[in-house]
Amino acid sequence: MSTTRRQFLKIAGLSVFGLGASTALDAADAVAKDMPGAKYEVGGKHLAAKRWAMVIDTRKLESREDYARIIDACHKVHNVPSIPTKQEIKWIWTDKYDRVFTDDMSQHLSPAVREKDYLLLCNHCENPPCVRVCPTKATFKRADGIVVMDYHRCIGCRFCMAGCPYGARSFNFGDPRPYLKEVNPAFPTRMRGVVEKCTFCSERLEVGLLPACVEASNGAILFGDLDDPNSPVRKALAENFSIRRKPSIGTQPGVYYIV
Amino acid sequence: MYNGKYIIPGIVIFVGLFTFPFWSNLLTPKYERPQLALPAGQKECIEPAEYMRAEHMHILDVWRDQALREGKRAYVASNGKVWDISLQNTCMKCHANKADFCDKCHNSNSVSPYCWDCHVAPRGNQ
Numbered sequence: 001m002s003t004t005r006r007q008f009l010k011i012a013g014l015s016v017f018g019l020g021a022s023t024a025l026d027a028a029d030a031v032a033k034d035m036p037g038a039k040y041e042v043g044g045k046h047l048a049a050k051r052w053a054m055v056i057d058t059r060k061l062e063s064r065e066d067y068a069r070i071i072d073a074c075h076k077v078h079n080v081p082s083i084p085t086k087q088e089i090k091w092i093w094t095d096k097y098d099r100v101f102t103d104d105m106s107q108h109l110s111p112a113v114r115e116k117d118y119l120l121l122c123n124h125c126e127n128p129p130c131v132r133v134c135p136t137k138a139t140f141k142r143a144d145g146i147v148v149m150d151y152h153r154c155i156g157c158r159f160c161m162a163g164c165p166y167g168a169r170s171f172n173f174g175d176p177r178p179y180l181k182e183v184n185p186a187f188p189t190r191m192r193g194v195v196e197k198c199t200f201c202s203e204r205l206e207v208g209l210l211p212a213c214v215e216a217s218n219g220a221i222l223f224g225d226l227d228d229p230n231s232p233v234r235k236a237l238a239e240n241f242s243i244r245r246k247p248s249i250g251t252q253p254g255v256y257y258i259v
Numbered sequence: 260m261y262n263g264k265y266i267i268p269g270i271v272i273f274v275g276l277f278t279f280p281f282w283s284n285l286l287t288p289k290y291e292r293p294q295l296a297l298p299a300g301q302k303e304c305i306e307p308a309e310y311m312r313a314e315h316m317h318i319l320d321v322w323r324d325q326a327l328r329e330g331k332r333a334y335v336a337s338n339g340k341v342w343d344i345s346l347q348n349t350c351m352k353c354h355a356n357k358a359d360f361c362d363k364c365h366n367s368n369s370v371s372p373y374c375w376d377c378h379v380a381p382r383g384n385q
Contacts, residue, residue: 032317035306037337040325040344046332079379142330150327151377183379186348191376206332 045208049225051126051145052200053254054211055236056119060220067094067117073216078199079189081179089170091198092121092213101257103248113259119221121213122147122168122198123245126252130160130169145226145254146200156193165246166253169197226254293367296359304353305336316372319346346378355381 061067074080074092081089094117097109101118128147130139138153139160161169175192183189187203190196201211209215214223224231233256236242242256260266304311311318325331326344334342343349354360357380365372 032314032320034317034321035310035314035337038306039335040321040329040331041333041335041341042330043332043343046330140328142328144330148327150323152323185379185382188347188377188379191373206330 043206046206047208047210049144049231050227051225051254052124052205053145053224053226053233053256054121054124054200054214055222055233055242055256055258057220057222057236057240057258058116058118059258061117061119061217064117066217066220067119070119070213070216070221073212074198076182077184077187077201077204077212079176079180079184079187080196081176081189082181083176083179087171087173089172089176089196090120090168091170091196092119094119101243101245103246104243118257119213120166120168121255122200123166123251123253123255124198124200125254127250129163129165129251133159133163135159142202146202148199148202149195149197151188151190151194151196154194156195158195160195165249165251169195171195290367293363295363296356298353298355301353305334305340305342305349319374322346346374347381351381357381 061070071092071094075082078091080091083089097104097114097116097118100120124145124147126145128139128141131141131147134140135157136153136155138151138155139147139149141147156171158171161171172190172192172194176190177183180189201209201213204211210223211221214221222232222236224233226233228234236258237256240258242258244253244256247253306318322334322344325334332344334344336342351357357375
């Protein structure tokens with residue numbers, strides 16, 4: 001029996017195709033599988049909103065202890081380390097008027113307002129610049145307006161820190177664990193090389209709790225749905241004059257200050 | 260044969276080196292599945308043990324995205340039981356012995372997942 005070159009090439013080509021197809025099928029078989037029948041659902045106790053927002057009534061916050069109590073509550077729950085150098089990690093902190101409301105042009109403010117401390121945290125903007133610049137989508141905005149991070153994806157490029165107009169993001173230059181006095185076993189810490197920030201306590205909202213700072217503030221901080229006219233934040237905003245940080249840059253912050 | 264006194268020992272050495280993986284494998288002790296410390300008082304995991312053994316990393320991967328990005332923090336298992344999606348507060352509540360559960364398998368398979376760089380390992384390592 002004689003085989004022409006043409007027949008030989010046909011058979012060889014078919015065999016290679018068959019071999020390749022079987023390895024490809026094997027590889028497809030090895031892909032991780034979900035357990036049949038398993039489902040993911042929203043927890044029963046979670047608090048829902050269209051747009052979460054916060055109102056800080058600065059008139060009700062007077063003493064150093066008021067601020068310390070609120071800051072400690074947040075930092076304890078979220079395992080935020082206290083690093084005494086420039087490499088500090090900030091979720092919620094304080095600063096003076098001229099460094100908080102930098103848009104304000106008033107030359108003769110009342111000294112009480114100018115000298116006061118103001119609570120600062122992530123503003124959970126409507127148009128968050130940090131989300132726009134994040135190259136890995138580690139930072140993203142949820143449907144309810146909260147800007148959160150997936151630390152698993154953060155590569156530590158710090159674009160978000162450059163993008164954030166409010167300085168609300170901190171970078172872990174080193175392992176934060178040695179700077180934690182006590183670790184809350186219900187919440188993770190962070191590792192060297194990731195950026196972190198306030199989460200509006202999204203993990204507490206999921207189980208029906210208000211943010212830790214709101215609970216510790218004795219009514220000075222209000223939290224609620226900005227799209228609901230009957231929510232505590234909308235009522236407070238309707239009754240009082242309020243300001244936001246750097247309104248002119250169009251980020252539409254979700255943290256309001258009653259001054 | 261020309262140069263047989265060089266060629267034959269050379270072939271023997273070559274074959275010895277070439278088959279090194281096979282005979283070294285026969286000489287080393289056989290791989291044994293590590294004995295894990297299973298949680299006391301718990302009969303079953305969220306899914307069958309076979310599935311958990313093979314796919315727990317996949318489950319954790321999907322759990323993270325569902326909880327964080329989709330806001331879905333309840334896992335309805337294939338047997339209908341509902342579990343909170345949380346490594347620290349659900350998985351490690353039962354598997355409180357990280358050293359004798361997670362680490363044993365990971366070490367014997369030479370994988371070093373970095374879960375514990377951030378997630379807090381359970382304190383009760385009994």
